[in-house]
Amino acid sequence: MGLLDSLLGNASEVNLEELADELGPILADNEELHLAYKLIRDMFVFTNKRLILIDKQGLTGKKVSYHSIPYKAITHFEVETAGRFDMDSELKLWISGQDKPLVKELKKGTDVVGIQKTIANFML
Numbered sequence: 322m323g324l325l326d327s328l329l330g331n332a333s334e335v336n337l338e339e340l341a342d343e344l345g346p347i348l349a350d351n352e353e354l355h356l357a358y359k360l361i362r363d364m365f366v367f368t369n370k371r372l373i374l375i376d377k378q379g380l381t382g383k384k385v386s387y388h389s390i391p392y393k394a395i396t397h398f399e400v401e402t403a404g405r406f407d408m409d410s411e412l413k414l415w416i417s418g419q420d421k422p423l424v425k426e427l428k429k430g431t432d433v434v435g436i437q438k439t440i441a442n443f444m445l
Contacts, residue, residue, distance in 0.1 A: 334431065335359045340366070344373075347387060356439055358427065365425060367439050372414070374423075390416060390423075392443040400437040412436060 335357035344354065349370060356367040362377040372395075374388040399413040399422070410433045413422040427433060 335364060335366075340364075347373075356436060358425070358431070360425075367436075367443075369443065390414075392440070394418075395440070395444055398437075398440055398444075400433045402433050414440075 337354045337357060340357050341354060344366065348354075348368065351369075352371075353369045354366060355369060358365050362382050364373075364375040366373040366375065371392060372390040374386075374390070376386040376388070378384040378386065394417045396415045396417050398415065399411075401411040401413075403410045410427040410431050412425045412427060412433070414425075415422045427436075
């Protein structure tokens with residue numbers, strides 16, 4: 322992941338094997354990691370049961386917020402691929418009870434089709 326991409330708000334894919342040790346204690350029984358993306362220190366992680374938004378806070382990042390969104394709470398979603406002039410891809414999730422979507426920027430080359438398929442497989 323390039324520093325410039327991080328500063329511009331673009332996320333890049335995370336190696337799931339490296340992430341498994343860190344998230345093992347918070348995963349439910351029979352919960353498996355499927356995709357993960359990192360934005361500087363923050364991450365969003367797709368498991369087979371939920372989407373986990375991880376917000377590392379403070380200078381040291383020792384204080385961590387884990388926001389879990391069950392797939393059944395996602396009412397609809399949109400994935401926008403990168404274009405010629407717009408180099409970013411974008412993921413928008415509408416969560417039940419909220420007016421505005423949760424928006425995540427993805428860097429060019431991110432497997433947006435894979436993300437869409439993952440969400441669809443778990444939602445539908």
